[in-house]
Amino acid sequence: MGKIIAVSNQKGGVGKTTTAMNLAASLAVLEFKTLVIDADPQANTTSGLGHNPRSVEASIYECMVDGNDIQSIIVPTNLEHLSLVPSHIDLVGAEIEMINMDNREEKMKEVIAELKDQYDFIIIDCSPSLGLITINALTAANSVIIPVQCEYFALEGLGKLLNTIKIIQTRLNPDLGIEGILLTMYDVRLRLSNQVVEEVRLHFKNMVFDTIIPRNVRLSESSSFGLPAISFDADGKGAIAYLNLAGEIVQRNGLQKATN
Secondary structure (H helix, E strand, O other): OOEEEEEOOOOOOOOHHHHHHHHHHHHHHOOOOEEEEEEOOOOHHHHHOOOOHHHOOOOHHHHHHHOOOHHHHOEEOOOOOEEEEOOOHHHHHHHHHOOOOOOHHHHHHHHHHHHOOOOOEEEEEEOOOOOHHHHHHHHHOOEEEEEEEOOOOOOOOHHHHHHHHHHHHHHOOOOOEEEEEEEEEEOOOOHHHHHHHHHHHHHHHHHEEEEEEEOOHHHHHHHHOOOOHHHHOOOOHHHHHHHHHHHHHHHHOOOOOOOO
């Protein structure tokens, strides 16, 4: 049975989509069968993996709101072991359309339930909010990765997110765990970056991943070409960092090799 990991932080610009896309790609390169679900109306993971959101015939929106079969909308990527459930701007209206639905917080869990046995990892890219779609993702997930940028106000809003996670654990998903806090956009030249690393590690200790994602222009460039960093510049610092993160997650979960 595959592990479902949500990548979430309601604070924008922390490297959430970059993390979801490149972590999924790195797991795929390690030959783990991986699915990434783009649950962000901005659809940056969709475009970052080579698919035009405007040309997507159906997305996670149609599955959650209209009950479409999720198997029919899964699309391939440039990596053999990586597939994608795309997003579309229509997803922004899903929260309004779902407001009167029964079990509205569990629609994503219901939709992806049949996929758990087909993949080693399912990575969900959440929107930068704590709205109904993000709650759906956290309810469906086994664990959550929280990206935190190594910049001023790094911990801003983190307490609110952790409180939301506690509420979901209490009311909707008692098995939800924190996979880890991921430090992103690290610049070794800046004293502030090093101070943030020290502060986060002091407060959250073992919850923080050993891997730190550097500020790296190649990570941004790769998305504009519709490729994950490991396909765009495999020797780049960003690609190597995400490969290390994938290895750390594999190790934390006691996995040694991909299942057949």
